[in-house]
Amino acid sequence: MDMLWSGWGDPAKAAPLPDTVIGLLRDLLGVTPLESGPASLDGIAVPESPLADDTWKALVDCVGDRVHVRIDGETRIRHTRGKSTPDLLRIRAGEVDDIPAAVVLPGSHDEVLAVLRACAEHGLAAVPFGGGTSVVGGLTPEAPRHGHFIALDLRRLDALIALDEVSRTATLQPGLRAPRAEALLNERGFTLGHFPQSYEWASIGGFAAARSSGQASAGYGRFDDMVLGLGVATPEGTLEIGRAPRSAAGPDLRQLILGSEGALGVITSVTVRVRPLPKTRIYEGWRFASFEAGAAALRKLAQDGPLPTVLRLSDETETFIGLAQPDRIGSTDAAPQAAGCMAIAGYEGTAEDTSDRRARAREVLLACGGEFVGEEPGERWAHGRYNAPYLRDALLDAGAFAETLETAAFWSALPGLYDAVRQALTSTLTEAGTPPLVMCHISHVYENGASLYFTVVSAQGEEPVAHWAPVKRAANDAILAAGGTISHHHGVGTDHREWFTQEIGPVGVRVLQAVKAELDPAGILNPGVLIPVR
């Protein structure tokens, strides 16, 4: 099934906001209903594919069949941009100026190599496309040397290639969507344990290319922690890396491909560590008096253990609004949960391990001032964990603006980072006449720091994309000034590139440009994404 072209997920799961919420948005944020709804798919005027005949023919030769080189309008619209709120606002307005010239579906590593060579020869940029869930402009190349680009959709590369039960490793193809990968592993008694909010639609290759981090990262690790080997197709040939879990044989080239966002090569296989399917899953709620007190508890668990499998903490506003339970927003019985800051702790594993960790974590959480509020908030979180993007669609439909952004820093920098980003979002949106609701949670913890994930809701403003741009700039500036990284798990894309270059500095940028020039001398791979065009 294809994802909703103009929003998120399964169109059948879309639901309008309850009237109570619409009322709240109006009273609290000044949100007014839109005068007109989004464009219809049929109504969008898609320019004819600009592919020259010989280029089209060359691409067909690479993939063996013309059905794998799609130039129809609907397929191309479905491969236009990603799923950030500005992306959605633009596609809902029928803007297709970023539309690919064609969507090419290779069926093997060698076909990917062939397509890349053909693109280099024909002056065509190529955007690797997995689940299409980028929220940082990762599918929007700037193509100064290339008038056109193709989307290189990897969905046909969707096999579990190998499972080594002794080493607990699996080799997966990049086009596997996460639920299918998980199902293939579950059949054999294993799990990847990677459950980001994009889980239902995102792909294995995308997880690797964008350094995804899942909601159970405290227990299973980030996706980049899981990756043991990579096969990569580049315009200059194949890179195969990862002969051991860890090695002292030079720089870890896996870590150069992870996070490369399609700009250095196309990931064609990913060898990951897998774990036995957990027998037990328990999620529970804890309430803290303040975000500071809750963060101290999370830090204690991250530094001295035991670490739950899932560990997250909403700030006061997010707790109050109940965004941690998106399916309950506006519900009248949310009130008892709405005081203080809600944390969710989850335990997955054997019955013995989960019970042991839970008991020991309970002592730590109590000692840190936490109040146990039962399993119900945990179960509710688990039930609604993939729903927030649907809620965003409903908010956009109702005339509100809703977007998320995230960062990470060392623990000692976290309070300052939290204040700075909230302040930047609140003051710029308020000055622009659309005072926002800003919510935040900690969703990933490490011994030495944690992530902060912000959600912003406001009225849309006259020109919502242009209205948001200076706000996003202010937030990004605040993140860097307060010592955070420009992204903990969304990635760089084109949206964060300017701040990414500040973060790694001019020498760091030159390193990446040099690698790109070596692997992609014609500059066809996702040009302008991640790495500034030299």
Place this chain on the structure above:
Amino acid sequence: MDMLWSGWGDPAKAAPLPDTVIGLLRDLLGVTPLESGPASLDGIAVPESPLADDTWKALVDCVGDRVHVRIDGETRIRHTRGKSTPDLLRIRAGEVDDIPAAVVLPGSHDEVLAVLRACAEHGLAAVPFGGGTSVVGGLTPEAPRHGHFIALDLRRLDALIALDEVSRTATLQPGLRAPRAEALLNERGFTLGHFPQSYEWASIGGFAAARSSGQASAGYGRFDDMVLGLGVATPEGTLEIGRAPRSAAGPDLRQLILGSEGALGVITSVTVRVRPLPKTRIYEGWRFASFEAGAAALRKLAQDGPLPTVLRLSDETETFIGLAQPDRIGSTDAAPQAAGCMAIAGYEGTAEDTSDRRARAREVLLACGGEFVGEEPGERWAHGRYNAPYLRDALLDAGAFAETLETAAFWSALPGLYDAVRQALTSTLTEAGTPPLVMCHISHVYENGASLYFTVVSAQGEEPVAHWAPVKRAANDAILAAGGTISHHHGVGTDHREWFTQEIGPVGVRVLQAVKAELDPAGILNPGVLIPVR
């Protein structure tokens, strides 16, 4: 104090082999006493420094004082090559053809930058020098474009720059030797937990540059796991990386500098995670009927926990010879320990944590067929853990050849790798007329694989360096053919470069060459180490 110029460590700690061992070496391996002892430091004819006056003056200008540009023979001899057995054999024979033209001691990051610029200008290669403990030819540049090279000794950069007790991070200068770094952290209640065999002499910068792994890696992680930030001086400027524990902002450039062995830049600061100084340390011995049974137990702990802080397993031969307890070799009361395969499990942490992990690990080890043999073997291992390099000196003095090599692979490849490397070492040395004793242990475990560390002892042969070369080649070939990485923690240097290039393939080599060309366009940084000169 300086290390013994012709061998390992503190000259006062050198001890000759007991007569019983000399007898065993003679009877078992045909080792015969050497006709002459090693060269004396005074007796080595050191060529005068070839530095031109203007070059010398330029270097003095960079570091502010002529005492920091040393051209005397003794200092230069002490910076000639590293500490592999071929390195020792050559320096003991008075061979100084690899001697640096000068030893330069910068006192700050900016002085390192200045020295690199001066080297580029004056056509002089530069070899970053920390503890000088490389065993892979990492201090032996091939300088096709540069007739001469300097050793860039970082010992003056020896401060603890910052300790963040909240985030549990410390920023260290690269020239800090490990015991001093540990002492500075211990004073503040923290530990790095990094205890490789080279601990007493190696430096923080060297650990990072060579991806060191310590004997307590199961508990504290590898050194590259600990690194959160890096400051790097390159001929093209400064690279400062690491704003958060983990990030999705592009490739992890820290992982490109880690393992770069001085070929991409000079590491001038290292931010590491630190942990509270453990209150309790317990080491104990377990005996297994076979290496296979012991390895299965280690795998069980690595995959399902609990993980001890130290976990290692000697094979039958190493257990029998007692090399796991170097100070007991040849001792008559070693016999009761000598059957089967000895494992050491160590627990460091709070009293509660160590006791809990120990109890749970005990159940696993018993279930896997282990026999608990008390704390004495563990304590003996801990007491002698840094002694093996001293033993090697004594073996060389006695006319024997002794060397180590190591690799890692995924668990399912480990048995084949073990057999292949043993076979390669045994057959080539036997064919060469010097049948060896080959011992092995697993010293680092991961969920998905482990390391293998081999020790070889044989007679020296007529020309010991030339005698060893084809044996080492055969072992390296066997490692790659059996699916291992060419190094788990020693690094690449010049000795492993040929196999490293096979391991990462031609595209991988081009990536590293492109990065080097960008950061070091004149090719002055450790030329030929790690990265083949393009």
